[in-house]
Amino acid sequence: xxxxxxxxxxxxxxxxxGPYVVxxxxxxxxxxxxxxxxxxxxxxxxxxxxxxxxVLGFCRRRGLPTEDMRIVQTMDVDPIAGMVTSIHxxxxxxxxxxxxxRDPLIRAAEQCTVKRHLETPPRFVVRTLTDAAAEMExxxx
Numbered sequence: 357x358x359x360x361x362x363x364x365x366x367x368x369x370x371x372x373x374g375p376y377v378v379x380x381x382x383x384x385x386x387x388x389x390x391x392x393x394x395x396x397x398x399x400x401x402x403x404x405x406x407x408x409x410x411v412l413g414f415c416r417r418r419g420l421p422t423e424d425m426r427i428v429q430t431m432d433v434d435p436i437a438g439m440v441t442s443i444h445x446x447x448x449x450x451x452x453x454x455x456x457x458r459d460p461l462i463r464a465a466e467q468c469t470v471k472r473h474l475e476t477p478p479r480f481v482v483r484t485l486t487d488a489a490a491e492m493e494x495x496x497x
């Protein structure tokens with residue numbers, strides 16, 4: 357899959373892939389307009405959303421209701437480095453949710469692809485190319 361990131365103005369950065377565009381911005385105190393989440397906030401939201409996909413699938417396969425269910429995500433941050441040190445995902449289930457499904461529901465949430473990639477991170481290769489070199493290597497956009 358190829359994703360293309362563009363700079364539409366100000367501190368906004370948009371990433372396009374397939375028919376989708378993920379729009380990000382910086383808050384006003386960081387020179388942006390605050391028109392969209394920051395890239396890092398989008399990344400963090402992807403963790404909860406991904407776990408949610410697995411929780412939803414688990415419940416659907418078993419005919420379990422999800423109307424009053426939600427995942428609350430909180431992060432611990434190192435105050436000196438400003439880095440997230442732990443991420444907590446609390447799956448809040450409705451009253452009467454079957455006890456026998458609580459541990460399997462946790463295991464389902466732990467299958468999140470985003471989480472698994474963080475546990476075994478990919479190698480990053482960052483480089484510069486001219487448009488012509490990129491087109492020769494990757495094909496036209």
